[in-house]
Amino acid sequence: MVRWQPGTSGRLQAAALELFASNGYEQTTAAEIAQSVGLTERTFFRHFSDKREVLFHGQELMVDAFLAGLVAAPGEATPMELVAAALESAAELFPDERRGHSRLRQSVIEQNPALQERERHKMSVLAATLGDALRGRGIPEPAATLAAESATTVFGVSFTQWIGAGEQRSMVEIERTVLAELRNLTAARPAAKA
Amino acid sequence: MVRWQPGTSGRLQAAALELFASNGYEQTTAAEIAQSVGLTERTFFRHFSDKREVLFHGQELMVDAFLAGLVAAPGEATPMELVAAALESAAELFPDERRGHSRLRQSVIEQNPALQERERHKMSVLAATLGDALRGRGIPEPAATLAAESATTVFGVSFTQWIGAGEQRSMVEIERTVLAELRNLTAARPAAKA
Numbered sequence: 001m002v003r004w005q006p007g008t009s010g011r012l013q014a015a016a017l018e019l020f021a022s023n024g025y026e027q028t029t030a031a032e033i034a035q036s037v038g039l040t041e042r043t044f045f046r047h048f049s050d051k052r053e054v055l056f057h058g059q060e061l062m063v064d065a066f067l068a069g070l071v072a073a074p075g076e077a078t079p080m081e082l083v084a085a086a087l088e089s090a091a092e093l094f095p096d097e098r099r100g101h102s103r104l105r106q107s108v109i110e111q112n113p114a115l116q117e118r119e120r121h122k123m124s125v126l127a128a129t130l131g132d133a134l135r136g137r138g139i140p141e142p143a144a145t146l147a148a149e150s151a152t153t154v155f156g157v158s159f160t161q162w163i164g165a166g167e168q169r170s171m172v173e174i175e176r177t178v179l180a181e182l183r184n185l186t187a188a189r190p191a192a193k194a
Numbered sequence: 195m196v197r198w199q200p201g202t203s204g205r206l207q208a209a210a211l212e213l214f215a216s217n218g219y220e221q222t223t224a225a226e227i228a229q230s231v232g233l234t235e236r237t238f239f240r241h242f243s244d245k246r247e248v249l250f251h252g253q254e255l256m257v258d259a260f261l262a263g264l265v266a267a268p269g270e271a272t273p274m275e276l277v278a279a280a281l282e283s284a285a286e287l288f289p290d291e292r293r294g295h296s297r298l299r300q301s302v303i304e305q306n307p308a309l310q311e312r313e314r315h316k317m318s319v320l321a322a323t324l325g326d327a328l329r330g331r332g333i334p335e336p337a338a339t340l341a342a343e344s345a346t347t348v349f350g351v352s353f354t355q356w357i358g359a360g361e362q363r364s365m366v367e368i369e370r371t372v373l374a375e376l377r378n379l380t381a382a383r384p385a386a387k388a
Contacts, residue, residue: 079379120314142351146376149350153343157336182340185273186380 009047009057011037016054017101020108025051025115052118055105058093059122063129065090066151070133079139079147084179086130086151087158091172094162103163127152154178203241203251205231210248211295214302219245219309246312249299252287253316257323259284260345264327273333273341278373280324280345281352285366288356297357321346348372 015037019028030051034044048054069089073082094102109115130148139147158175161167167174209231213222224245228238242248263283267276288296303309324342333341352369355361361368 117311117315120318121311124314142355142372142375143379145351146347146372146379149347150344150376150380153340153347156343157339161336178336178340181336182344183380185337185340186344186377 008039008043012039012044012047013054013057014101016051017104017108020055021104025108025112052115055108055115056118056122059125062090062093062122063126065093066126066130067133070130070137079134079143080150080179080183082134082137082139083147083151083154084176087154087175087179088172090155091170091175094159094171096170099163099167102159106163123152123156126155150182154182202233202237206233206238206241207248207251208295210245211298211302214249215298219302219306246309249302249309250312250316253319256284256287256316257320259287260320260324261327264324264331273328273337274344274377276328276331276333277341277345277348278370281348281369281373282366284349285364285369288353288365290364293357293361296353300357317346317350320349344376348376 012033016028016033019033019036028051030044030048031041033051033054034041048057066086066089069086070082072089073085077085109119127145127148130151131145134144134147135141154175158171158178161174161178162169162171169177206227210222210227213227213230222245224238224242225235227245227248228235242251260280260283263280264276266283267279271279303313321339321342324345325339328338328341329335348369352365352372355368355372356363356365363371
């Protein structure tokens with residue numbers, strides 16, 4: 001199971017989020033983040049290349065969590081079973097106690113177009129990596145890309161619900177509901193064309 | 195029916211693509227683009243705010259083409275029927291004679307990370323606008339977002355196939371095949387979980 005990084009990195013990340021949210025992302029320096037938890041700027045830069053990476057250092061973890069689900073799935077799994085397995089595995093990175101952190105992070109990203117672009121890039125890397133992994137398991141095109149993009153879409157919609165005000169359901173519970181909704185939506189046959 | 199802009203804008207765009215492809219995007223100036231078709235830099239800037247916009251001035255047209263399909267669809271259309279209608283309408287912007295242009299444009303974008311980001315932004319705006327339009331037609335969440343994202347995914351996969359080497363099928367033919375593939379993919383029921 002993939003886990004968020006504990007220790008100094010985690011403390012710096014929590015401190016950075018608080019400062020970004022209260023003082024603004026642009027206005028916050030790496031030195032201020034470090035000082036707020038009694039560390040030096042030098043220590044900050046041993047953990048993160050810049051303040052933006054505090055928000056995105058979990059990217060590899062997230063991709064790894066999706067991939068771990070694919071690797072653990074049985075060999076005969078269909079593309080959508082693989083998608084479901086990847087989503088269930090990724091949900092482990094979003095336990096209920098992480099919800100406040102994720103809400104705060106999202107509120108910071110929504111206030112800054114450059115961070116939104118970085119987030120889009122993260123999601124496009126996730127979709128591309130999942131596509132590669134599905135092709136690596138013998139899923140042909142375009143099924144592999146469609147499944148990878150669908151996994152990313154379901155994750156995105158589920159994440160938005162999960163951090164919604166008053167939401168109580170777990171990430172995995174939401175993901176299962178959204179994935180079922182996608183199935184129902186696409187399974188409805190279109191009317192015959194004239 | 196939505197159409198690409200003819201006349202001076204179209205000439206500048208074709209000239210820009212040729213120069214970007216042969217000399218590199220970074221190395222090409224607005225003045226060079228204008229001069230290559232016997233126009234002044236001043237004329238260039240009456241049509242485009244900068245050279246990047248030469249590659250993206252079709253964005254509103256594309257969004258409009260998707261929306262035109264939604265508007266024309268019958269009131270009782272299901273979300274996926276609306277997706278299909280939007281895709282069919284968008285395909286009108288990509289007739290066979292446009293394929294060479296689209297290939298050239300894609301080759302330029304693939305060589306420049308900033309242009310790739312601009313393209314991702316374009317697709318995210320498309321998905322968000324389609325989601326708004328679907329909600330405007332009374333489609334609830336998360337169906338509206340799932341349908342909008344699926345439309346964008348099918349479009350992206352279809353476009354990649356359409357500009358592929360040796361591809362002969364029309365855009366609308368490819369879109370129908372890819373949409374059917376998405377339906378088949380998601381319709382397959384997963385095995386019951388233990």
